[in-house]
Amino acid sequence: MNQIDWAIAISLWLVATVIAIINGYVGDTYIARLYGLYPAHLYKTLGAVLAVMLVAWLHARQTQGGHWYAAALEVGAIWVTLSIMFRFVVGRFIFGNSWRKLWSDYYFWRGRLWVWVLMAEAIAPPLMGWFVNHAG
Helix, strand or coil: CCCHHHHHHHHHHHHHHHHHHHHHHHHHHHHHHHHHHHHHHHHHHHHHHHHHHHHHHHHHHHHHCCHHHHHHHHHHHHHHHHHHHHHHHHHHHHHCCCHHHHHHHCCCCHCCHHHHHHHHHHHHHHHHHHHHHHCC
């Protein structure tokens, strides 16, 4: 991946992260009050996944051509890594959450949906890349 690709990948991840933070604020402030905590959790997850799909589509439009698949796989890995690092660093050192609380977001068997966002980050770039390069 060349320097331009890294800049695009990180910039788009930042866009998705800002959208997800705003979405999280709306979910915690309004949706949770109106419908409860778990519906707000569903709303925030769906919003984050849609933000990832949007930036993956933008990435696919920037990386069309012969190397699109490799670029899509790389950007998916970068986004997942950045998100995990961001979640733990910000959660622990800025918000002061315990390690137990941070790990609890990965307990999908208890209804936690964070892993769906990570899966979207891994899958959306190749999926959107395929649509941009083959379906039109």
